Amino acid sequence: MQNKAWVIGTSELRKNSIVVQFTKAEEYGLLGVLYLAETDRSRVVPLSEISHSQGIPEKFLAKIFQSLSRNGVVRSHRGVRGGFTLAKSPDDSTLREVLEAIQGACHLMKCTEERAACDRDPSGFCSLREVLILAENKLVSVFDKFTLTDLITWQKTETAPQKATSD
Template sequence: MQYSVGVEYALHCLVYLIDAPSTESIGIKDLAEFQGLSETFLSKIFSKLSKAGIVNSVPGVKGGYRLAKSPEDISFWDVVEAVEGAKPIFQCKNIKDNGYLYKEGCCSAPSSCTINLVMLSGEEKMRDYLRSKTLSWLNEELNHVLSKQIREGTREYFSKGNQ
């Protein structure tokens, strides 16, 4: 199992949006340049975030994106689901139905595969954990793990619109 790098870029960029005043937005060009990636790639990610109601798109020359909800109301799982989709990681193919005992009718299988149930339960535990971590939590955590200079430099970069 592996999430795409889009989840990581989304989380980083969403943290940058936290400090933007509610009347302003941050342009996709600035976000992409700051992260060192293409605008096209980041636009695709932000299109998904917008569709999921995590960000709002602001049209116009000074347009861009801003958070659609409070950072306390946006979980890591919200971002993962927006970028990756809602389907389960484990896709049961009912391979037991191809087994020897099932072909011969000697064994009456339970309606739910035990392997599938365990995998889905594990995924639910992971989802619960990711739901417990919010953008607000991440923002506070970054204050502890990054230097004050880096945090202030990042905020300054986006507050000036990188002009």
């Protein structure tokens, strides 16, 4: 599967600006994981419950949760009472871990992942590539700051955690 994570796009709300857009898989995966984070940790949550509560197609969510399970974000429980639990505490799970478990590492453009992907000059220096790598590093640093608990708290209080406004 080609990595299409964290794509640069233009927003209808912010004309002429560059925004980072999550893929549907990332969006749905994050919603599903946040649902688990708000649930009693000892309870195994059926995929159908997560799907229904978040309005996500169950087959698509199943593929996303396979990836989350393979990458250690969630635990899969088989059987009649099967489903999913978080692999670790929401206090210890970062936004970066969840996103990377779904689609891989953050790359704003293909050339920042591998220089040979540049169709301009794969062997030479590219100042745009260097700037994009700096931007990726900043973005990853921000995603690393936030835990699932931070996101849940932010949602419930409708205020940004203190560390969101610092830096």
